[in-house]
Amino acid sequence: MADALVSLRNLSRDFHSRAGLFGERRVLRAVNDVSLDIEQGQVTGVVGESGCGKSTLARLVLRLLDASGGQVTFDGTDLGKLPARRLRKLRQRMQMVFQDPYSAIDPRYSIREALLEPLQVQGIRLARGEAAAKVDKLMDVVGLSRKMAEAYPHQLSGGQKQRIGIARALILQPSFLVLDEPTASLDVSIQAQVINLLEGLKSEYGLTYLFISHDLGLVRYFCDRVVVMYLGRIVEIMPAKNATPRHPYTRTLLDSNFEPDPAKRRVVTRLSGEIPSAFDLPPGCAFAARCPRASDLCRRERPELTSSAPDRSAACHHPIEQQ
Amino acid sequence: MTLLSVRDLSITIGRMQPLDRISFDLAKGEILGVVGESGSGKSLTAMSVMGLLPLIRGRISSGQVLFDGRDLTRLKEKEYRALRGRRIALITQNPMTSLDPVLTVGSQIDQVARLHLGLAPAEAKARSIDLMQQLRIPEAKAVHDQYPHQLSGGMKQRIVIAMALAADPDLIIADEPTTALDVTIQAQIMQILVELVRDRGLALMLITHDMGVVAQTCDRVVVLYAGRVAESNTVADIFAAPQHPYTRALIGCIPREALQPGSLTGIPGMVPNVLDYPAGCRFHPRCALAQPVCAETVPPLAPAEGGLAACHFAGEIAPAKGVRHG
Numbered sequence: 001m002a003d004a005l006v007s008l009r010n011l012s013r014d015f016h017s018r019a020g021l022f023g024e025r026r027v028l029r030a031v032n033d034v035s036l037d038i039e040q041g042q043v044t045g046v047v048g049e050s051g052c053g054k055s056t057l058a059r060l061v062l063r064l065l066d067a068s069g070g071q072v073t074f075d076g077t078d079l080g081k082l083p084a085r086r087l088r089k090l091r092q093r094m095q096m097v098f099q100d101p102y103s104a105i106d107p108r109y110s111i112r113e114a115l116l117e118p119l120q121v122q123g124i125r126l127a128r129g130e131a132a133a134k135v136d137k138l139m140d141v142v143g144l145s146r147k148m149a150e151a152y153p154h155q156l157s158g159g160q161k162q163r164i165g166i167a168r169a170l171i172l173q174p175s176f177l178v179l180d181e182p183t184a185s186l187d188v189s190i191q192a193q194v195i196n197l198l199e200g201l202k203s204e205y206g207l208t209y210l211f212i213s214h215d216l217g218l219v220r221y222f223c224d225r226v227v228v229m230y231l232g233r234i235v236e237i238m239p240a241k242n243a244t245p246r247h248p249y250t251r252t253l254l255d256s257n258f259e260p261d262p263a264k265r266r267v268v269t270r271l272s273g274e275i276p277s278a279f280d281l282p283p284g285c286a287f288a289a290r291c292p293r294a295s296d297l298c299r300r301e302r303p304e305l306t307s308s309a310p311d312r313s314a315a316c317h318h319p320i321e322q323q
Numbered sequence: 324m325t326l327l328s329v330r331d332l333s334i335t336i337g338r339m340q341p342l343d344r345i346s347f348d349l350a351k352g353e354i355l356g357v358v359g360e361s362g363s364g365k366s367l368t369a370m371s372v373m374g375l376l377p378l379i380r381g382r383i384s385s386g387q388v389l390f391d392g393r394d395l396t397r398l399k400e401k402e403y404r405a406l407r408g409r410r411i412a413l414i415t416q417n418p419m420t421s422l423d424p425v426l427t428v429g430s431q432i433d434q435v436a437r438l439h440l441g442l443a444p445a446e447a448k449a450r451s452i453d454l455m456q457q458l459r460i461p462e463a464k465a466v467h468d469q470y471p472h473q474l475s476g477g478m479k480q481r482i483v484i485a486m487a488l489a490a491d492p493d494l495i496i497a498d499e500p501t502t503a504l505d506v507t508i509q510a511q512i513m514q515i516l517v518e519l520v521r522d523r524g525l526a527l528m529l530i531t532h533d534m535g536v537v538a539q540t541c542d543r544v545v546v547l548y549a550g551r552v553a554e555s556n557t558v559a560d561i562f563a564a565p566q567h568p569y570t571r572a573l574i575g576c577i578p579r580e581a582l583q584p585g586s587l588t589g590i591p592g593m594v595p596n597v598l599d600y601p602a603g604c605r606f607h608p609r610c611a612l613a614q615p616v617c618a619e620t621v622p623p624l625a626p627a628e629g630g631l632a633a634c635h636f637a638g639e640i641a642p643a644k645g646v647r648h649g
């Protein structure tokens with residue numbers, strides 16, 4: 001195994017809620033026993049449908065949210081054991097770009113103020129000229145005109161806001177970025193601009209990315225490795241390129257992807273059924289109700305994530321045979 | 324047989340002219356994809372055909388909307404109302420814009436059949452349940468009596484489709500019907516729509532920004548850019564030999580496994596606002612092939628490779644990169 005910059009071990013997070021005002025207490029395990037190594041210099045992609053726990057995982061990894069169980073190690077340091085002050089210091093090296101570019105930026109801040117805010121949080125003071133130079137440089141790096149630093153968020157397009165979100169994450173010169181659906185609200189044309197920017201930054205600064213998306217086509221293009229989540233758990237880990245799924249859910253996701261080639265048409269899906277409620281999960285495999293391969297064993301016993309090759313693992317009793 | 328023929332349609336909203344000479348045809352049993360980035364005029368085209376422009380203080384300034392041979396631009400609102408829901412139905416991106424939260428979903432489907440087909444309540448209900456089953460809604464009888472908030476997004480969108488089908492329309496206009504849904508649910512809904520067109524001989528105008536959905540489901544495509552038609556052709560030709568640089572660029576933006584890293588072409592800049600549409604070809608500030616003439620003269624929509632394209636250099640463009648696999 002190459003060097004892991006970030007290691008997750010048995011990471012879980014519960015949310016408590018009530019069904020209605022006087023209803024019974026319910027526990028939702030948004031992230032369930034997730035273990036993963038994020039290797040230095042790699043792009044690790046996380047895919048899955050709405051509510052499967054991607055954003056919760058992202059926040060756990062950066063400890064923007066406390067875990068209910070398990071461990072996150074960043075470059076050998078256990079984040080859970082770190083006092084607040086040292087955690088804040090370490091945050092300089094790991095930053096997040098959010099799903100919704102509109103919510104991540106305070107509307108009252110000018111772009112310049114928004115960009116410099118992470119420095120203030122870190123208690124880093126720069127001379128005025130130095131700060132101005134830094135903002136200019138960042139605007140160049142993310143491909144925006146320097147003049148735009150005086151604008152306010154409402155004056156920017158979605159793509160421009162997303163670039164600002166990236167610039168803001170870069171100002172502390174981190175080595176690790178968690179990107180939570182950074183292009184989900186953008187047109188493909190603008191998404192392509194943002195992805196090209198991220199590709200360039202990665203090779204220029206040797207960054208490591210955890211890239212979250214619900215678009216398997218995008219993840220297979222941009223990432224080195226794909227992690228597939230279903231209802232809070234990892235169900236498969238596989239290389240992004242030249243690999244076919246072993247887990248039936250990954251297969252379903254792949255079949256639901258509309259390939260932009262009319263010469264390769266197919267019946268889009270035969271999958272019926274919907275994702276079960278995360279509150280009352282069945283005892284066995286969570287995918288059993290929708291799975292064409294489900295057996296009695298699947299309904300009884302939950303399959304563990306087991307590896308079949310150094311770079312592959314799946315949680316399935318009857319994985320799809322590889323040609 | 325052509326069911327809908329939009330010819331040189333231009334509209335105004337106040338002093339804005341968001342659509343300029345839009346033309347396309349749609350036949351029965353056919354799916355027409357209307358594509359383009361956001362702000363290119365897709366939804367306004369849908370609203371124009373539905374006769375809904377007065378709602379946003381807009382009006383058709385020239386051109387025709389021929390439906391079954393009749394020019395809808397001359398209809399009075401009362402005549403339009405008899406057509407909407409009955410012969411032309413609309414499915415929107417957010418199912419809650421079509422659903423009333425305080426009524427059961429079943430009663431809302433019944434309502435359409437009762438209003439337009441004059442069915443008795445019991446008849447309408449039986450028909451709704453039948454429709455819901457055809458759309459593969461599990462336990463349709465029970466779902467009939469549920470309220471919108473009790474259903475998932477995918478289920479609500481099926482209810483909206485059932486409402487659209489309730490009066491047995493000839494034309495369905497679907498404006499980004501799956502954009503808000505998860506990928507597996509999106510695939511299910513698209514499958515249902517495609518089967519409806521094939522089985523019932525409906526005509527479907529499918530508005531989407533997703534070229535993957537277009538490739539997998541449409542017969543013909545019209546590409547809009549900044550309120551004008553950039554190109555229209557069969558889906559096979561649009562992907563195999565796009566004649567307009569904008570179409571080609573859109574296809575080059577789609578990430579997929581087979582693409583080499585760093586080879587997404589992207590399109591620089593962004594769609595201009597209606598109030599500052601550039602002179603000449605509206606795509607020229609973003610076009611890699613632009614020449615001086617492009618900033619001055621509007622390229623006419625002219626025949627190119629079996630379809631129509633509005634580019635001074637259509638036909639001189641090399642085939643698209645990246646659509647070929649392996």
Ligand SMILES: Nc1ncnc2c1ncn2[C@@H]1O[C@H](COP(=O)(O)OP(=O)(O)OP(=O)(O)O)[C@@H](O)[C@H]1O
Nearest residue numbers: 015016030049050051052053054055056057214278
């Ligand atoms: N603060 C919270 N309180 C209660 N439940 C929460 C909270 N945050 C998330 N959840 C629940 O945890 C589950 C996972 O949510 P999460 O936001 O991580 O999903 P996601 O995979 O990012 O989805 P999407 O694709 O929609 O962004 C969901 O069921 C969600 O409703």
Ligand SMILES: Nc1ncnc2c1ncn2[C@@H]1O[C@H](COP(=O)(O)OP(=O)(O)O)[C@@H](O)[C@H]1O
Nearest residue numbers: 336341360361362363364365366367379596597
């Ligand atoms: N109600 C309206 N009033 C004024 N301008 C509008 C209105 N609706 C849309 N527009 C403008 O018309 C153009 C096309 O919009 P629209 O048809 O909604 O695009 P699309 O559906 O392709 O995203 C955009 O520039 C948009 O800002």
Ligand code: SF4
Nearest residue numbers: 285288291298316317
């Ligand atoms: S464990 Fe069984 S039900 Fe679950 S994905 Fe595998 S085959 Fe399907």
Ligand code: SF4
Nearest residue numbers: 604607610617634635
């Ligand atoms: S007319 Fe000119 S600017 Fe417009 S698409 Fe063709 S080459 Fe590009």
Ligand SMILES: [Mg+2]
Nearest residue numbers: 054055056099
């Ligand atoms: Mg999320």
Ligand SMILES: [Mg+2]
Nearest residue numbers: 365366367498
């Ligand atoms: Mg629209």
